[in-house]
Amino acid sequence: MSESTTEKIIEPRRQVYVRRRGRMTKGQERALETLREAYCVDAAKVRLADLFDNDNDLGLEIGFGMGHATAHWAALRPDMNLLGIEVYEPGIGALLLSLEEQSLANVRVIEGDARVLLEEWVPEGALAQINLFFPDPWPKKRHASRRIVQHDTVELYASRLRPGGTLRIATDWEPYAQWILECVDANPNLQNMAGGYAERAEERPVTNFEARGIRLGHGVWDFCYERRG
Ligand SMILES: C[S@@+](CC[C@H](N)C(=O)[O-])C[C@H]1O[C@@H](n2cnc3c(N)ncnc32)[C@H](O)[C@@H]1O
Numbered sequence: 001m002s003e004s005t006t007e008k009i010i011e012p013r014r015q016v017y018v019r020r021r022g023r024m025t026k027g028q029e030r031a032l033e034t035l036r037e038a039y040c041v042d043a044a045k046v047r048l049a050d051l052f053d054n055d056n057d058l059g060l061e062i063g064f065g066m067g068h069a070t071a072h073w074a075a076l077r078p079d080m081n082l083l084g085i086e087v088y089e090p091g092i093g094a095l096l097l098s099l100e101e102q103s104l105a106n107v108r109v110i111e112g113d114a115r116v117l118l119e120e121w122v123p124e125g126a127l128a129q130i131n132l133f134f135p136d137p138w139p140k141k142r143h144a145s146r147r148i149v150q151h152d153t154v155e156l157y158a159s160r161l162r163p164g165g166t167l168r169i170a171t172d173w174e175p176y177a178q179w180i181l182e183c184v185d186a187n188p189n190l191q192n193m194a195g196g197y198a199e200r201a202e203e204r205p206v207t208n209f210e211a212r213g214i215r216l217g218h219g220v221w222d223f224c225y226e227r228r229g
Pocket of ligand 1: 066088137
């Protein structure tokens with residue numbers, strides 16, 4: 001690594017969202033042991049600009065869970081580079097398995113707090129798209145400040161998108177949907193491309209969980225914003 005590259009690396013200082021361990025399958029455990037090196041990136045050691053050896057557009061998925069949408073997006077858009085950030089280890093293992101099974105080479109994974117990484121490691125205007133699917137709704141009023149959609153985080157997302165870049169969000173919790181609409185619409189740097197709720201993004205597959213919800217009459221609300229130039 002060159003000296004100038006080393007200088008530009010910003011080491012994420014704090015982890016606001018605590019790493020979550022959980023029950024893991026044997027396959028996920030094996031994936032974490034054998035595939036981490038191939039797909040996972042240590043933000044303290046590498047610059048975002050050096051993650052891929054091409055200049056393709058870069059998309060980010062925040063809190064990818066088990067990685068179903070990430071793998072789907074990667075297969076749908078081989079012309080894009082994708083970065084997934086998650087703190088849930090079994091989910092990271094599950095995504096690594098999918099990447100290996102589907103031979104998807106256009107994804108890198110970071111284990112860490114998305115907010116800290118965006119603030120300290122992702123340069124302004126670096127991203128063509130941010131996907132935030134079914135973020136934790138924190139339904140109790142006293143926990144609302146933990147939501148990952150807040151005025152300041154939305155400003156952070158907007159600043160990391162390049163002009164014309166897209167912010168996609170989806171939630172299945174109606175009060176959160178109303179909050180997202182109010183909060184993101186209020187950001188002067190983002191334009192609501194649907195004028196209200198949007199159609200489901202192509203890169204968001206319908207999971208079994210969502211299909212069951214739809215059968216039970218539950219709603220899902222999608223959002224599509226564009227970074228103003
Ligand atoms: C409700 S789950 C949704 C997972 C997935 N997007 C889906 O649609 O199934 C929310 C996920 O976001 C992750 N998460 C929450 N806050 C995060 C943060 N600050 N940085 C990275 N991941 C985060 C959680 O670990 C969890 O896996």
